[in-house]
Amino acid sequence: MSVDITAIDASGIVGFLAAATRLGEVEFSDVQSLVRGVRARAGAGSLRRLNILDHGNPDGIELGRDWITVTSLPIYRLLLGQLSELFVPGGFVHLQHCGAGQNHGLLCAMSAIIKVPVYAGTGKHNPVYRFNLGRYERCIPSGNCESDVARPD
Numbered sequence: 001m002s003v004d005i006t007a008i009d010a011s012g013i014v015g016f017l018a019a020a021t022r023l024g025e026v027e028f029s030d031v032q033s034l035v036r037g038v039r040a041r042a043g044a045g046s047l048r049r050l051n052i053l054d055h056g057n058p059d060g061i062e063l064g065r066d067w068i069t070v071t072s073l074p075i076y077r078l079l080l081g082q083l084s085e086l087f088v089p090g091g092f093v094h095l096q097h098c099g100a101g102q103n104h105g106l107l108c109a110m111s112a113i114i115k116v117p118v119y120a121g122t123g124k125h126n127p128v129y130r131f132n133l134g135r136y137e138r139c140i141p142s143g144n145c146e147s148d149v150a151r152p153d
Helices: 012-020 031-042 073-081 104-114
Strands: 003-008 047-053 060-063 066-068 087-096 118-121 136-139 145-149
Touching: 003 012, 003 031, 031 047, 031 073, 066 073, 073 104, 087 104, 104 118, 104 136, 104 145
Parallel strands: 003 047, 047 087, 087 118
Antiparallel strands: 060 066, 118 136, 136 145
8 A cells, every 4th residue: 555645844833834734744854854754654665655845945945954956965865765665656756845846957856866756836835725836847767857737646
């Protein structure tokens, strides 16, 4: 049976409110605790969808205290790569960070590391009501990206 997991940096008011409107989320404070928490919750070959909620902008995304950009991502390659074994065929990551969908380079690089498609919105993301005010972008491990795709189900 496959599972969906939502991981939230619950620090700050936005993270607190996002966590307060969900049940069973994994809370994290950095990349290491994100990976550790998701691995503990999912188990190998069981993850269909991984939602990750934190702050972002077109330059990069926060994963707790860690700031992830195309330049800094190689530092976290080994840690984030541990997530790849968790996904079922057809699994994906949905980054719920403001503006992250504007950075195809970052989405493609993360997709290649985790080995599943990565979705993100181009606009402001509302973590309480669960929508993005922009378009959704989808990048796959081969490096191709699609613009203005449907919000992932």
